[in-house]
Amino acid sequence: MDERETKRVIWTFSLASFLNDMGSDMIYPIWPLFVTNVLKANMSALGFIDGLGEAIVSLSQVISGYISDRIGRRKIFIWPGYLAASLSRIGYAISSIWQHLIPFKILDRAGKIRGAPRDAEIADLSTDENRGKNFGFLRTMDNLGAVCGILLCLLLFNELGYRNLFLIAAIPSFVGAILILMLTKERRAGITKVFKSLTLKDFNKNLILFLILSAIFALGAFSYSFLLIFAKELGFQVRFIPVLYLVFSVVATLTALPFGKLSDKLGRKPILVLSYIFWILLCICFAFIKSYWVIFVVFVLYGLHKGSLEPVQRTLVSELSPEKYRASILGTYQMVIGLSALPASFIAGILWDKISMSTPFIFSFILTVLAIIMLFFVKEKNK
DSSP: OOHHHHHHHHHHHHHHHHHHHHHHHHHGGGHHHIIIIISOOOHHHHHHHHHHHHHHHHHHHHHHHHHHHHHTOOHHHHHHHHHHHHHHHHHHHHOOSGGGHHHHHHHHHHGGGGHHHHHHHHHHHOOTTTHHHHHHHHHHHHHHHHHHHHHHHHHHHHHHHHHHHHHHHHHHHHHHHHHHHHHOOOOOOOOTTTOOOOOGGGSOHHHHHHHHHHHHHHHHOOOTHHHHHHHHHTTOOGGGHHHHHHHHHHHHHHHHHHHHHHHHHHOHHHHHHHHHHHHHHHHHHHHHOOOTTHHHHHHHHHHHHHHHHHHHHHHHHHHHSOGGGHHHHHHHHHHHHHHHHHHHHHHHHHHHHHTOSSHHHHHHHHHHHHHHHHHTTOOOTTO
16 A cells, blocks of 8 residues: 555544544533433442443454454444444434343444454554654544534534434544545455464463553553542533543643654653553542632643543554554453453442542553553563
8 A cells, every 4th residue: 555545544434533532522521411310320320321331342343353354354343433432422312211221332332343453454554663653643633623522612512412312422433434435445355364373372471460450550540530520510511521521631732743753763661651640640630629710621631641641542552563463452441451450340330329529540541550660661662
């Protein structure tokens, strides 16, 4: 594939991701309020639903990643993923009790079958000199879509309410699916003839250690819903909650590409350490500083954390993986993160309900420090 075609594919993937995140983030700022205020779920139920969603992400990505490597195809997993996300939002709109959300959350997150094959394709089309940049661009488009979605949420929520807004949010992901179908061609990698089953031997010790420390961090990295509900408990009115989510998304949008480029120059580990430090500062603020105004600082820190974490961790995993198993290992990585996220949000909900609002943040602080210590023992590729 020539350079012009490569750029077109990456731009198409990024545009589809922009549209999907725009639809998602028309919902995300008001999701925890819909679940708790409208459908009357407690924090443990909210944590269970959010955690279940992340666990489904993990399983869908490892399965799609393995099959994608096995058959040497990527596109067949990407457009159905966006279609599933679109259909799930229609399901949210017609739910009348919180239990109804469960199958639609499963459908929504099963749509993440697109993730590992898409990321593997981007990694394959990139070089060591621009891989961080390309993943950073993808995350920038993700986050820019999130900003647009939040702005639409702010503009439309008071007029439309929860359910009508969910229905409108289904449209962008459907358009993204059509774009993938029309503007990209399946690139047959010729893997089928040489592919063998992925085994533990295909995971080098640095990759295994990174998977372990990522799981430990994810066990404490509960859903963003807890941050929004915390802000509400400190006095933010419901109509202003999406503004906080907007602050986070704008910061993540502005920093994802620079952090990706910086990781190309300085290495992946320094940027990952920085992302963990941002999360630690967030936990300290929420655990010990009960100030109305510090909430804005916290959501800036959350944006810096996401902007530095997401493009760089994918880049590092792809570089620690054998090329022919990239989609499988990226999927395995997401599985590890997702299976940790299920108990993470559920545990956070229990700690919140049974002890205090601050306890989940203290628990997460401890796990993040442990993850940083372990990261120092991971060696990057060619370092």
